[in-house]
Amino acid sequence: MNAPDTSDLAIAELLVYPVREPVSGRSYTVVRLKTRSGLTGYGECAEVTSHDLATARQFWVGRAATSYSHAPESSVAGGIDMALLDIVGKACRTPIYRVLGGPTRNKARALTSVEGTNIADTVAAVKRALSAGYRCFNVHVPSPTERNQGQAYERKVRQLLDSVRSEGGDFVLDGGELLSPGDAGSVAATVESLHPLWFNDPCVVTNLQTIRKISDESVVPLGFGSAIHTPGTFQDLLRDGLVDIVRPDLGYYGITRTRRIAALAETYYVAVAPHHEGGPVATAAALQLAASLPNFFIQHIPFPPAEEDRKMRAELVSASVEQVMDGFASLPTEPGLGITVNEIALEKYRAA
């Protein structure tokens, strides 16, 4: 067997395709890199500014994909990181997780959000997700009407969770940064005995002492990270024992910087559940990451309620990366990210 040739992986071209789901309006940007040798790599991130795109082009054109560790930070950095690793994996003819020393597991536990403005809608969403193979659900707290709530709100949370639990499966209670720290503490105490997998984003991460109060008052695991764009904040939370599951945003941090945060969290026995609210290319990256990390716990995969949106996600990539069975997604086995991106579909769903 000939060893793969990775000598010429200089980047020749960087393109981005902003796309939008027709019903949900969820938008994300697919990044495409090409090497001089003709390999293509894909990645995904949130919206990219034209300034960041120009700067990234200037930096990457002529540079080797194998130097992915030395990337400057920007709004496109996460997507470029995935695309670079996609190229490295393809050049090595192996999935990214094998480039990174995995697989550390043979499948990845999956989680999806169930949305609804009332209990009946939420329960219907749980049923849909159950039949799609999910066994863990991200349940949003009811929208609080005031900054601080009382017993009526606690009861509403409890009723919602009781209804979701009666369908079977496990759940994450997602505060969506909507609650004040005081309310977050009361809600945590209310749901403690229900054993949510964790209480996500119970409040905004600003003054860590306010979070300490929540974490001192209950044993409900706390998850933070979806909005944390400063890696040092993860260190602060971990050092003070305020976080039980870290959730760096995959599109923002990419695979490489998420791995660095995971390595830090590992020394605190804290697991990683990368935050992911984007499209199927990032899902593929998430699965590669899951199989590369020792302390991966679960991957959130968006599962839009509208059939049309789900169709778009299935069209964008060839492989069935977003298929979940019995609560787990299986690992891609093809080189790189393990998917083929459909460029016709990228054009079809291009955001105006």
Added chain:
Amino acid sequence: MKSLWRNIVLRRGFLALGGASLSLASSRAPNVLDGCGCAFAPPAVVNHAFDNLQSGIKITNVKVFGVSLTPQSDRPYVFVKIETNQGVVGWGEGTLEGKAGAVMACVNDFRDFLINADPMQVEHHWQSMYVHSFYRAGPVMGSAISGIDQALWDIRGKVLGVPVYKLLGGSSGAIRGYYHADKGTPEAMAKLRQWTIEQGVTCLKATLPEYYEWIETHAKIERAVKSMQALREGFGPDIDIAVDFHARTSPSVAQIIIKEIEPLNLLFVEEPCPPENVGAMAKIARHSTTPIATGERLVTAYGCRELVEMGAVDILQPDINHVGGITGLWKAASLAGISGISMAPHACEGPIGAIATLHVDAALPNFLIQETCRPPMISTQDKIWEDWFGHPVMRTVNGRFRLPDKPGLGFELDEASLAKYPFSGTVPMERVYHEDGSVAEW
């Protein structure tokens, strides 16, 4: 006088090497590892600093034995035998689960430290083995030093005609012990309960069943809590129950389970999370009134310091075969005692370390209880130990272990009796995995 002069010269030579002059070094053996500028010339002469303070006893030989009770055992006993020019011999144990070969090799690496040395200077040799190893001790080196240390204490006790526990200032008393017993059928547990009452046994320890992921489900947490409730129901209200979490749980999962089992009033929960992060252990302790015990994987008193300093534990459990022998266990206990922390030393290896730990226990004002990793009923292992030592070593009478009252560690051991159980090689410890194939703590 001559030796004093020589030491000064050596010391000056040592210092000179760190600076610019190499004149003294060049008169000795050429230094072949000078590339990094960090390798000093090897000591060409023995230390004469204690020439006038020698006891007259010299170490003449260091032997290390691997003893496999079964070919599959992951913890062949690593016994160290130190021989002297006066005919006195000392035995110690450095058994390290899954790493027998490495510890045996490490003991041999220390031969040069020991041959011709005065075996009475235990503390001095301990310091030399530890400090002069430069890299400090991990579990392999810690276990090797532990085995050597115990053997040196055994020799010193024999030479002085005093049991080790008396050298340490201990009282002869009996040592409160506990056995291992997991949840069984209600009938089996009732039978065990009756047995403990008859035998005067006051404590049992169970292991938390199943393996746990970083974050756990409602069902798993409920099962864990129920299994511990079943222990209390089965063993009854009057016996102390401890539960070993064996670091199977992350701090996040542990703190949930421990909070819910508070009403069971356990004697302690052991290793609720792995040992590397003391802050994580402290976080668990802050969330519960149940006492937290840990320490079996710690090496040297240095390794125990942070745990004690942060008040992260109520009970410290170093293992005499890893923590640094009698010297290491006593020091760890001393610093724990200053903070009001109790001692319940871990002991899951062979009989020599077990006997050595009883000697230390007898001398600790902050001693709580002694483990023995065996079921309440007599096992084959007990019988083998009885063959070797003339008594079963770790069987309680009225709930207490008895101490040998002879000099040193208090036993004679015939090398030939070990030959029945030849070393069958290093066998790795258990490897367990989660449902997705990823590595699990066990």
